[in-house]
Amino acid sequence: MSIGRLPDHEQRILDEVERALRRDRRLDRRLRTLRLARRPDLTRVAAYRPRTPTVLLLLALAVALMVAGIVTSEPGVLWSFAAVWPVTLFAVFRLLCRWTEG
Template structure:
């Protein structure tokens, strides 16, 4: 079934059906491929770098404000890193959304 050839008429009909389905609200979202944004990997990199800097500064200075800043930033960095890992392990073309 890999070598199925469509005539021009069949191909045009198929394209019309696909465009009609894309215009539909519910199935249109399933047919579109999700875009992979650069913002999450960038944010994770910056959060991990900030956490590392705060950790080193907290160890070197023993300043409670720096230690508390590290304690505030580190869990958020871990959460975002987990989101990025989930994005990387989800197959392309499958969007995981809550159903109504």
């Protein structure tokens, strides 16, 4: 593979492609507003302070999904319970921490 200059016909093709891309306003706007993905802000998660009604609602939802999963053995219900249960445990833990603060 050559590292020199492109042949004239390839350079003309490349110039045409670049001209067409410069005229594309939508692409230009997307490239200007492109942001790199940031890591999640874990300080916001650690600062989460759930309220009692929220935790009670999550507990009720988790118990209802657990009972429905036991009765029906439907994969969708079981996966829903699997998604809600860790969030519920975290909210209960954060609520208990808030209650025991001095």
